Amino acid sequence: MWFDSWSDLGRIATVGPLAYVALVAVLRISGARTLSKLNAFDLVVTVALGSTLATVLLSADVSLAEGVLGLALLVLLQYVVSRASRRWSVIERVVKSDPxxxxxxxxxxxxxxxxxxxxxxxxxxxxxxxxxxxxxxxxxxxxxxxxxxxxxxxxxxxxxxx
The missing domain is CATH 3.30.240.20 (bsu07140 like domains)
Structure with missing residues (x-):
């Protein structure tokens, strides 16, 4: 409970900085819109990014490559949905609420x-x-x-x- 093994700590110490750098790179490539909270969908993506990063750090069952792919996929889906909602009003009505x-x-x-x-x-x-x-x-x-x-x-x- 308090300590499992040095190798688990070493994995976190190694994967942590790499996953962090990968997340920062994905966010820089995707632009500021990715972390905006313009609607509920954007909030869900932000929370999912944090959850994915935590899973990569703490679960030995998820490799760094799988985690980076998961982060990139979330950002890509957010991009596709935001572009589609600008193009088609029906998607905008589904994704965004009105004031x-x-x-x-x-x-x-x-x-x-x-x-x-x-x-x-x-x-x-x-x-x-x-x-x-x-x-x-x-x-x-x-x-x-x-x-x-x-x-x-x-x-x-x-x-x-x-």
Whole structure:
């Protein structure tokens, strides 16, 4: 449980840096879009990349070559799906969600219920954006990546201390 063998530790010490370099190379080749969290599919790919890297590091049953192929395959699939969703709207509708207006000068209970967002979460987003009350908020939108965007009634003014 605490220690199996030196060879297992040696494998991790050898495969770890190589797998890390391979992951960085795959991500650099694929571009910044691969790690974006623009929608649920992007999040799934990011989590799957981490899971694949962990499996390569900790499972002696998975070779470095198999792990690198798995990483590259995930990135390739993400690329294909993102390109296809730009080309065909039906795929875009399957992969991406639409933003949902949750608050506009008042809570929109129907959209909030469907999005499973509570009033306290909307209030938290308002506070997190620096708004003291909902009087300073024009709208709150649940974005496609799951974040809450707060649109204010007045533009932010620079502070006197700036």
């Amino acid at each position: 949902v207006l949750l608050y506009r000068r008042g809570f929109l209970d129907g959209p909030m219920r469907r999005a499973r967002v509570t009033r306290s979460e909307v209030l938290q987003a308002a506070r997190g954006s620096g708004r003291g009350s909902l009087d300073e908020v024009e709208a709150v939108v649940l974005e496609t990546d799951g974040t809450l965007s707060v649109l204010s009634t007045a533009p932010d003014l620079p502070s006197r201390d700036s």
